[in-house]
Structures are given as structure tokens and as C-alpha cells.
Amino acid sequence: MRAAVELLRSPSSLRTREQTEQLREVLQRRIEDARRADPSAGYAAHLRTPLDYRDWFRFHTFVVEDAAPGRRRKLTGRTDLSQGEQRVLSYLVLFAAAAAHFTSLAESAPHAPRLILLDDAFAKVDEPVVEAAADAACVQPLVCTSGSAATVVFTLLDALATTGCRFAYHGDFDWPGITLANRVIRRYEARPWRMGTADYEHLAVRSQAEGIPQLALDGQPVDADWDPDLAHAMTALGVALHEEATLELLVDDLSRPA
Numbered sequence: 001m002r003a004a005v006e007l008l009r010s011p012s013s014l015r016t017r018e019q020t021e022q023l024r025e026v027l028q029r030r031i032e033d034a035r036r037a038d039p040s041a042g043y044a045a046h047l048r049t050p051l052d053y054r055d056w057f058r059f060h061t062f063v064v065e066d067a068a069p070g071r072r073r074k075l076t077g078r079t080d081l082s083q084g085e086q087r088v089l090s091y092l093v094l095f096a097a098a099a100a101h102f103t104s105l106a107e108s109a110p111h112a113p114r115l116i117l118l119d120d121a122f123a124k125v126d127e128p129v130v131e132a133a134a135d136a137a138c139v140q141p142l143v144c145t146s147g148s149a150a151t152v153v154f155t156l157l158d159a160l161a162t163t164g165c166r167f168a169y170h171g172d173f174d175w176p177g178i179t180l181a182n183r184v185i186r187r188y189e190a191r192p193w194r195m196g197t198a199d200y201e202h203l204a205v206r207s208q209a210e211g212i213p214q215l216a217l218d219g220q221p222v223d224a225d226w227d228p229d230l231a232h233a234m235t236a237l238g239v240a241l242h243e244e245a246t247l248e249l250l251v252d253d254l255s256r257p258a
Contacts, residue, residue, distance in 0.1 A: 173241035
């Protein structure tokens with residue numbers, strides 16, 4: 001098993017075919033051992049224990065502050081950091097690992113769904129959009145946030161951007177939504193995704209025809225960097241449209257190969 005652990009430490013792209021076969025045989029033996037130990041257990045149980053990497057590795061996160069670059073502190077429950085700082089540090093490690101994994105899939109499985117599943121990571125994640133995307137078996141990677149994007153959201157997007165990911169952005173048709181869209185598009189040169197004047201007018205008319213209650217557009221108008229006519233159209237109609245109004249079109253887009 002020690003030899004297999006050493007092989008797991010090396011990137012799959014650097015392993016020889018013989019090493020990959022050796023690793024496969026070791027893991028297969030562990031699965032067979034688990035099956036013999038408890039034949040009545042289900043398939044998931046036979047895989048869970050033999051393949052649980054936490055039995056082989058220990059991961060530690062160290063904090064290095066700009067003010068004291070020579071000092072390292074192990075991140076624990078007693079580390080003197082705010083709750084937000086602890087979350088950013090924890091998620092940064094997680095997102096870096098996810099970005100590295102997705103990069104390794106780029107050539108072998110370019111159209112594979114690239115999912116990041118976070119348990120209790122963010123409050124009020126846009127559940128309807130995530131649920132609809134999952135039900136439709138969408139093949140495009142999707143990042144959903146709620147409200148104004150927090151630091152941890154931009155930490156994720158920054159990590160993905162460094163791997164060469166390109167973004168398309170869709171948000172709410174209200175003034176906070178346009179403000180956030182401007183920020184994301186400027187920062188990542190993202191492509192506006194169904195965020196034009198024609199999209200807004202079409203959705204406003206359709207929602208009214210379908211009897212969907214209209215949301216009043218309140219606040220100070222904000223010009224959209226990508227469409228100089230959008231703010232004028234929104235002001236004229238005075239209707240705010242949230243992402244759920246566009247959900248059917250967004251899911252259809254996500255279901256198509258890139």
C-alpha cells in the first residue's frame with residue numbers, strides 16, 4: 001500500500017502505464033478485501049472504505065501574512081482569524097484542488113460536467129437554478145451565487161481564471177444586478193449571457209403575458225458596460241426581472257455542448 005500511496009502523490013500525467021496499472025491493481029485488491037470482509041454490504045460501502053484517501057493522507061493549511069512573510073501558522077480552530085478569513089483560507093485550498101482537477105480533465109474529457117459541490121458553504125445559494133440545471137443534465141460548468149458576490153466567490157473565480165477558464169455571466173435585471181455584472185465583466189472580460197436590451201424586453205413582455213407578478217424597478221439607474229441601451233429600456237419599462245424569469249433559456253443554453 002505504501003507504494004500505491006507514493007504513486008498517488010504524483011500527477012497521473014507523469015505516471016507510466018505500468019505504474020498506473022500497479023496502482024489500479026492495489027486499489028482493486030482493497031475493494032475485493034472489503035467485499036470478502038462483508039459480502040452483505042452494498043456496493044457503496046465496498047468502495048467507501050478502500051478508497052477513502054483520508055486514511056492515507058493528512059492535509060494541513062498554513063497561514064502566511066503579508067506583514068510577516070517569514071512566519072507560518074497552522075490553520076486550526078484556535079487560529080486567531082475572523083470567521084470570514086477562515087472561510088476564505090479553507091475555500092481557497094478547496095477551489096485550488098478543484099481547478100487542478102478540472103485542468104487535468106481538459107484533454108481527456110473536455111465535455112465532462114465540472115461540478116463543485118459545497119456542503120453549507122454559502123447561505124441562500126440560488127437553489128432553483130442549481131436544481132433546474134441538475135434536472136436537465138446540463139453539460140456546462142456552472143457557478144451560482146446569491147446576492148452581491150462575496151470575497152470567497154471572487155476567490156473561486158480568480159482560481160478558475162488562472163487555469164484559463166472563460167466566463168459567461170447572467171444576473172438579475174435590476175440596478176444591483178447590473179452593478180455586479182459590470183464588476184464581473186470588467187474583472188474577467190466575461191461575455192454577457194442573455195443580458196442585452198432585447199433579452200430584457202422579451203422577458204418583460206413574456207412575464208406580463210403569463211401573468212407573472214411584476215417587480216418594481218427601484219433605485220438609481222446604472223449603465224451597462226456591454227449595452228448602452230439597456231439602462232434606458234429598464235427605466236422605461238420600470239420592471240425588475242430576476243434570474244428565475246430567464247431560467248428556461250439559461251438551462252437550455254447549459255444543456256448544449258460548448
